[in-house]
Amino acid sequence: MKNDLQLKVQSWLDGELPEREARQVGEWIARDAEASALAAELGSVNQAMLRNEAGVTLSDSREFYWSKIELQIQREAERNRVHAPVPWYARWRKFMGPALGVAALACVMIVAIRQAVPPTYDEISATIDGMEAVTFHDQSSQTTIIWLQDSTQAPMDQKPALPSAQPQDEPESVIDM
Amino acid sequence: MDPDKSALLEADLVRMAQRGDMASFEELVARYRDKIYGRAYSMMRHEEEALDLSQDAWVKGWQRLSQFHGESSFITWMTRIVINLCLDQLRKQKRQRAESIEAMEEEGGGAIERRMPVVNVNPTLGLERAELRERIDRALAQLSHEHRTVLVLHEFEEMEYKEIAKQMKCSIGTVMSRLFYARRRMGSLLAGLRRESSE
Numbered sequence: 001m002k003n004d005l006q007l008k009v010q011s012w013l014d015g016e017l018p019e020r021e022a023r024q025v026g027e028w029i030a031r032d033a034e035a036s037a038l039a040a041e042l043g044s045v046n047q048a049m050l051r052n053e054a055g056v057t058l059s060d061s062r063e064f065y066w067s068k069i070e071l072q073i074q075r076e077a078e079r080n081r082v083h084a085p086v087p088w089y090a091r092w093r094k095f096m097g098p099a100l101g102v103a104a105l106a107c108v109m110i111v112a113i114r115q116a117v118p119p120t121y122d123e124i125s126a127t128i129d130g131m132e133a134v135t136f137h138d139q140s141s142q143t144t145i146i147w148l149q150d151s152t153q154a155p156m157d158q159k160p161a162l163p164s165a166q167p168q169d170e171p172e173s174v175i176d177m
Numbered sequence: 178m179d180p181d182k183s184a185l186l187e188a189d190l191v192r193m194a195q196r197g198d199m200a201s202f203e204e205l206v207a208r209y210r211d212k213i214y215g216r217a218y219s220m221m222r223h224e225e226e227a228l229d230l231s232q233d234a235w236v237k238g239w240q241r242l243s244q245f246h247g248e249s250s251f252i253t254w255m256t257r258i259v260i261n262l263c264l265d266q267l268r269k270q271k272r273q274r275a276e277s278i279e280a281m282e283e284e285g286g287g288a289i290e291r292r293m294p295v296v297n298v299n300p301t302l303g304l305e306r307a308e309l310r311e312r313i314d315r316a317l318a319q320l321s322h323e324h325r326t327v328l329v330l331h332e333f334e335e336m337e338y339k340e341i342a343k344q345m346k347c348s349i350g351t352v353m354s355r356l357f358y359a360r361r362r363m364g365s366l367l368a369g370l371r372r373e374s375s376e
Contacts, residue, residue: 041361042364049332050332052309052313053215053313054314058210070199072233073199
């Protein structure tokens with residue numbers, strides 16, 4: 001019998017042929033003694049093996065067998081953790097983290113220093129033709145009073161008196177600092 | 178060992194293991210370790226290798242547990258893993274050593290098996306189950322890796338030709354051919370063993 005026919009017999013036996021072909025091959029096997037004998041031989045080996053795999057039992061105890069598996073799982077997990085690729089944002093965070101920390105610390109220090117040291121105000125002078133200004137700063141009330149005077153309308157010697165507790169004249173402007 | 182776990186269903190143990198509960202996974206290992214080791218042994222025919230490969234399979238199983246969605250039973254899924262590991266190992270071994278003349282002959286078409294007369298008497302008839310199992314085991318040990326593997330996958334794991342071809346990374350034609358020669362060889366080995374025991 002040709003090899004391809006032998007393989008056909010086997011495919012028929014294993015149910016690997018399409019329905020129509022299986023029917024044709026089945027009819028041929030029923031008529032042909034050699035094909036029939038081959039099918040019977042292959043089938044007997046198949047049937048014998050299907051239900052008769054020799055059972056194998058491990059001699060190692062449950063704990064001993066498991067201990068090696070557990071150890072290997074832990075090792076693999078550790079290896080994966082060490083060799084895991086670092087994502088870009090993690091690398092960025094690695095460098096930017098300390099920088100942001102320093103920046104945050106600097107901000108905190110600046111705020112703290114500004115709160116600890118009492119504010120100092122520089123006197124600002126501006127020159128406008130014909131204008132004179134006198135300033136008074138009261139530290140206790142954190143108030144600055146500025147008198148502006150147009151010298152073209154009033155003589156220079158008529159300087160205003162320093163304000164008393166109840167100033168006589170209304171100041172031109174009052175700046176609360 | 179957790180005595181509470183032994184009463185749990187397989188599906189519950191798998192679910193808990195998937196959430197990272199190693200004690201549940203250990204219970205699954207305890208339930209199926211013989212089956213996984215047995216499959217590795219049937220393919221490798223070497224106790225130490227089979228032991229190592231079965232344990233490697235459990236490690237792989239743990240790592241890939243999230244990929245198990247219950248399309249098959251857990252033990253079927255685990256068996257596929259150990260079969261893959263065994264096939265990888267066999268390929269590695271094949272690369273490392275020159276193939277024997279016998280193996281090359283088998284790959285070349287199995288001229289001996291093709292010319293073998295058909296065994297008219299069922300070679301397994303009248304044997305006690307335990308005796309038959311032992312003879313099958315002994316006969317399997319005498320086959321080449323390729324023939325033994327294809328028999329194990331088809332007869333024990335009940336895989337289709339297509340699936341075997343995928344696992345063994347070969348064509349369906351090669352699977353059919355290997356299976357045919359492996360069965361014929363197996364038939365003659367079983368018949369020979371039967372003659373030996375009756376003499």
